Amino acid sequence: MNDDPAQRHSAFRFHGNWQEFARIAFPNLLLTIVTLGIYRFWATTREREYLWSKTDFIDERLEWTGRGIELFIGFIMVFLLIGLPIIVIQFISQGLIFRGQTAVAGIVTIAMFVLLFYLSGVAYFRALRYRLSRTYWRGIRGGSNNPGFGYGLSYMWKNFVGVLPIFLLVPWSMISLWNERWNSMSFGPHSFESTARWQPLMKRYLLFYLVPFLLFFGAITLAVAAATSGADIGALGGAGMAVGGILVVIAILGLYIILPLAALAYYSKYFRIAVGGLRLHNLEFEFRARAPNWILFFLANMAIVICTLGIGYIFMPYRNWKFFIDHLEAYGEINIDELTQSETVVSKHGEGLLDAFDVGAI
Amino acid sequence: METFFNVWHYDGRSAVRRKVEIQTIGRQFFLLENERRHGPFAFSDVEYVTRKEDVDVYGLTDVDGWRLMLSGPVPDELSELLPVQRKYGGWVDRLGLGKATIAFTLASAAAVAIVLLSPQWLAPLIPDSIDRQLGDALVGDFGGRFCSTPAGDAALKKLVNSLDRNPQDLQVEVAKIDMINAVALPGGKVILFDGLVKQARSPDEVAGVLAHEIGHVREKHVMQALLRQMGLAVVLGGVDGNSGALVNNMLAMSYSRESEAEADAHSMKALGTANISPVGTASFFDRLSELDGSARDGDNGQGIAGYMSSHPLSRARKQAFEKSIVKGRNYKPALTPTEWTELKTMCTQDRKAKSGFGFEFE
Structure with a gap:
């Protein structure tokens, strides 16, 4: 049995609608409030069950089999293994400061932050692993046998190297980490291969990187020019100064509008290149959202949240998933007979680490 | 048993989709696929997985990816044997x-x-030894910032003795830090900052503040606050970062206000017993109220700021202390002029004590 997704409109399709999602999201919100937040693990699970079950890949829906209790256990583990030690360390370092041992306190605090940074790398990895291992398609799931501790080290040194040359190698570290993460993952019997290249990202990155400088120096030059030309004429000196001031204001506003736009433009290219470098056996992937799609997506999200006085926030998981699936595409062939069950280990705890550090999986 | 609804099956080993019929035999069943027969499976091993659109999905304990998918009207005889759905x-x-x-x-x-x-x-059940160890661990020698001169120590001791019946449990120190503040810490430790002693216009003012801090010690406020914070951290741990912290702070603040009021009451009582006039303390708060702005805000401002801040507003406290003045009573000054000078200049005289702070207190 062979399916050729190229013949179809799109290999991935999303059939959900927000009214149905609302019937899940509002009770979730209510239960989350009355349980002082504890229900949110079950809430996340219900939302994913819905989103996955409304997502077609070729001819069968996806299935989310993660459980709320797994996320809850993950959270408890983080609280005991990381939360409590941090409180103790803070207490100790406060005591050290009281005693005038500021240097020792500083070292303890820095060591704590390094450890947290390492763990957040591990968390990224494990979240992706967890999500793949709980995602089923035709009774087959994904996963990884790598626990992600080595990835945590890569995460530390690659980010460090990326930032070191005045942040210029950030695209390299992002793509390199993406490849490393996905190369450890598999679905069914097949490993993912990720060979995204970072070089094509540099132009966009430099655009984003240089925006603040260009805006800043452009505004200064204009302002100085306007102010001095105003001064030359003498009588119009005050007006020239005013024009200069207005230009500075415009530049500052520009920084708040143009900089996020440049960041989105970069991110859209990053995501396109990263997903485009991904392969699963004979399947290739593509992410078709371009910068304008991302910008509209974010503006709409902001409008929804603001116009509903924040309540619209509960629809963000729905919007994110819909955006992701609507723009995701796969090409190639799947041999259904060859697609056998994954033999990767299944961990019993969820994204506790990830929850604690508040980062996204993809 | 013949079926007229649709049943699909994945065996979890490969992604091949099988159209099957269910043959029920007692508490067990077979899945019939053309010529093949899968099973037997026990109904007690069947678990509910999820619902995809109008399809109910069931799994089988310990068989990864095994799926039974039912759509259409499920016969009552069958649905009675299947596990209930989870919402x-x-x-x-x-x-x-x-x-x-x-x-x-x-x-x-x-x-x-x-x-x-x-x-x-x-809090009262926590043994004093633990309280003291905690205080020692936290404060130690305060980085050598405690001031000490024979005459100054004697003056401070006299002040403490007049304000408390069991002064041996207390460790009162003056620290060489130029801030108008005083703190009560675990283990009966009270630290007066030199800035507060220096700006005081009479020993009665220092006595009032000292009695207030001793009030915190006697009412076990520090241990209470520690326990409360720990408890809130656990209970509100499930709530998302920001809202949890906000609620936590609001609650902590209102309790802290209550503690401050209790400590003030303790202070007025102790001053009365020691026959020290509360006038000095009232004028101290009068000067503070000019610093914190409550003198200017008038009654309108008091409602909001007084409720939100951890300490009751200085103006309100000044009024409370003024009310506690007994007219016609023959108050004695807390210290003699010589003793007062010695206390005031203790930190200037003690050249060994280190100065400064580099950290903030409440």
């Missing part, structure tokens, strides 16, 4: 959304109430 999660499904909401609300309220109220009873 919100075990407890909520059993109780129903409404009842579960009420139950969770009550449980949450009880948990918060216990955490907020129990420290008042728990």
Whole structure:
């Protein structure tokens, strides 16, 4: 049995609608409030069950089999293994400061932050692993046998190297980490291969990187020019100064509008290149959202949240998933007979680490 | 048993989709696929997985990816043998959304109430030795910032003795830090900052503040606050970062206001017993109120700021201390002029004590 997704409109399709999602999201919100937040693990699970079950890949829906209790256990583990030690360390370092041992306190605090940074790398990895291992398609799931501790080290040194040359190698570290993460993952019997290249990202990155400088120096030059030309004429000196001031204001506003736009433009290219470098056996992937799609997506999200006085926030998981699936595409062939069950280990705890550090999986 | 609804099956080993019919034999069943027969499987091993559109999906314990997917009208004989569906999660499904909401609300309220109220009873149960160890661990020698001269120490001791009946449990020190502040810490430690002593216009002012801090010690406020914070951190740990911290701070603040009022009451009583006039303390708060702006705001400002801040507004405290003045009573100054000078200049005289701070106190 062979399916050729190229013949179809799109290999991935999303059939959900927000009214149905609302019937899940509002009770979730209510239960989350009355349980002082504890229900949110079950809430996340219900939302994913819905989103996955409304997502077609070729001819069968996806299935989310993660459980709320797994996320809850993950959270408890983080609280005991990381939360409590941090409180103790803070207490100790406060005591050290009281005693005038500021240097020792500083070292303890820095060591704590390094450890947290390492763990957040591990968390990224494990979240992706967890999500793949709980995602089923035709009774087959994904996963990884790598626990992600080595990835945590890569995460530390690659980010460090990326930032070191005045942040210029950030695209390299992002793509390199993406490849490393996905190369450890598999679905069914097949490993993912990720060979995204970072070089094509540099132009966009430099655009984003240089925006603040260009805006800043452009505004200064204009302002100085306007102010001095105003001064030359003498009588119009005050007006020239005013024009200069207005230009500075415009530049500052520009920084708040143009900089996020440049960041989105970069991110859209990053995501396109990263997903485009991904392969699963004979399947290739593509992410078709371009910068304008991302910008509209974010503006709409902001409008929804603001116009509903924040309540619209509960629809963000729905919007994110819909955006992701609507723009995701796969090409190639799947041999259904060859697609056998994954033999990767299944961990019993969820994204506790990830929850604690508040980062996204993809 | 013949079926007229649709049943699909994945065996979990490969992604091949099988159209099957269910043949029920007692508590077991076979899945019939053309010529092949899968099974037998026990109904007791079947578990509910999820619902995809109009399809109910069941799995089998210990067989990864095994799926039985039913659509259309499921015969009653069969549905009785299948596990019940899950919607919100075990407890909520059993109780129903409404009842579960009420139950969770009550449980949450009880948990918060216990955490907020129990420290008042728990704090006195904590042995003094633990309290003292905690204080020593936290403060130590305060980085060598405590000032000491024979005459200054004697003056401070006289002040403490006049304000408390069991001065041997207290460790009162003056620290060479130029801030108008004083703190009570675990283990009966009270630290007066030199800035406060220097700006005081009479020993009576210092006595009032000192008695206030001794009040915190005697009422076990520090241990209470520690226990309460720990409890709130656990109970509100499930709430998302920002809102949790906000609620936590609001609660901590209102309790802290209550503690401050108690400590003030203790101070007025101690001053009365020691026959020291509260006039000095009132004028101290009068000067403070000019610093914190409550003197200017008038009564309108007091409502909001007084409720939100941890300390009652200085103006209100000044009024309370003024009210406690007994007219016609023959108050004695807390220290003789010589003693007062020695206390005031203690930190200037003690050249060994280190100065400065580099950290902030409440």
